Amino acid sequence: MKKENVIITGINRGLGKELFQLFISEGYTVYGILRNTLEAENLKDKLPKNGKIILADLSLDESITTIQKAIGEQPVGLLINNAGIGGLSYLIEEIESNEINKLFNIHCLGVFRTVKAVKANLLKAKEPIVLNLNSRLGSMTRQSSGTYNDITVSYSYRIAKAAQNMLTLCLRKEFKENIKFISIHPGKMKTDIAQIDADIEPKVTAKKVLKYFENKTFKEENGIIELDKQVIEW
Numbered sequence: 001m002k003k004e005n006v007i008i009t010g011i012n013r014g015l016g017k018e019l020f021q022l023f024i025s026e027g028y029t030v031y032g033i034l035r036n037t038l039e040a041e042n043l044k045d046k047l048p049k050n051g052k053i054i055l056a057d058l059s060l061d062e063s064i065t066t067i068q069k070a071i072g073e074q075p076v077g078l079l080i081n082n083a084g085i086g087g088l089s090y091l092i093e094e095i096e097s098n099e100i101n102k103l104f105n106i107h108c109l110g111v112f113r114t115v116k117a118v119k120a121n122l123l124k125a126k127e128p129i130v131l132n133l134n135s136r137l138g139s140m141t142r143q144s145s146g147t148y149n150d151i152t153v154s155y156s157y158r159i160a161k162a163a164q165n166m167l168t169l170c171l172r173k174e175f176k177e178n179i180k181f182i183s184i185h186p187g188k189m190k191t192d193i194a195q196i197d198a199d200i201e202p203k204v205t206a207k208k209v210l211k212y213f214e215n216k217t218f219k220e221e222n223g224i225i226e227l228d229k230q231v232i233e234w
């Protein structure tokens with residue numbers, strides 16, 4: 001049986017890179033989105049036939065048409081919204097509104113743009129699914145109960161991830177049973193935007209994501225799914 005077409009954002013490094021390689025090696029046709037021109041050039045000639053790249057900066061609206069042109073009319077069974085950046089400031093005296101804008105623009109509007117670009121392609125697939133890489137730190141329940149009082153996390157990251165969760169809920173309402181939108185906490189991975197308590201390799205998380213997708217038992221939970229573990233309330 002032919003495997004689904006998959007789109008993964010932010011494949012330059014970290015979890016996105018691992019997901020891109022893993023889904024390709026499992027025989028999916030995978031479109032990896034990255035904004036780094038040099039890395040795109042590097043990758044182009046090394047990829048097998050089922051690995052494709054799309055050069056697009058997801059912080060810009062023009063990425064929508066770039067993605068649409070690259071995908072064309074094909075069905076897309078899985079969209080993984082992984083691209084993201086970390087924030088710095090956790091004190092109101094230090095934070096500039098620009099930092100919040102920047103993180104909102106990728107963690108929330110980046111997802112908005114990819115869904116806008118490929119919604120027609122998703123609707124052509126049998127059981128389309130969108131996985132939004134969120135975070136335990138996007139949980140308002142946990143923030144308000146003080147779970148993270150001992151770690152310093154930027155205002156911008158927490159705000160941007162919480163906003164992404166509301167977008168996930170809005171998309172669920174619009175697309176009801178036609179497309180499933182799932183919010184995922186990938187674990188505390190040892191990547192460039194790792195927290196001090198990071199304890200898992202992105203390669204391990206990528207395998208969990210693949211398994212979760214292939215199990216096909218998607219449930220739109222009332223929160224952020226930490227694979228193999230629990231559901232973290234919004």
Ligand SMILES: NC(=O)c1ccc[n+]([C@@H]2O[C@H](COP(=O)([O-])OP(=O)(O)OC[C@H]3O[C@@H](n4cnc5c(N)ncnc54)[C@H](OP(=O)(O)O)[C@@H]3O)[C@@H](O)[C@H]2O)c1
Binds near residue numbers: 056085134187190
């Ligand atoms: N690491 C963790 O412990 C952790 C925990 C919870 C949630 N998450 C979430 O999991 C996802 C992956 O995290 P990670 O740790 O793998 O991060 P990472 O290593 O910093 O990688 C982030 C990727 O996103 C890309 N990206 C950023 N802005 C982009 C844009 N405007 N257009 C296209 N690509 C862009 C980056 O490309 P460039 O190289 O061009 O910047 C990079 O490839 C993120 O959404 C993150 O918030 C991570």
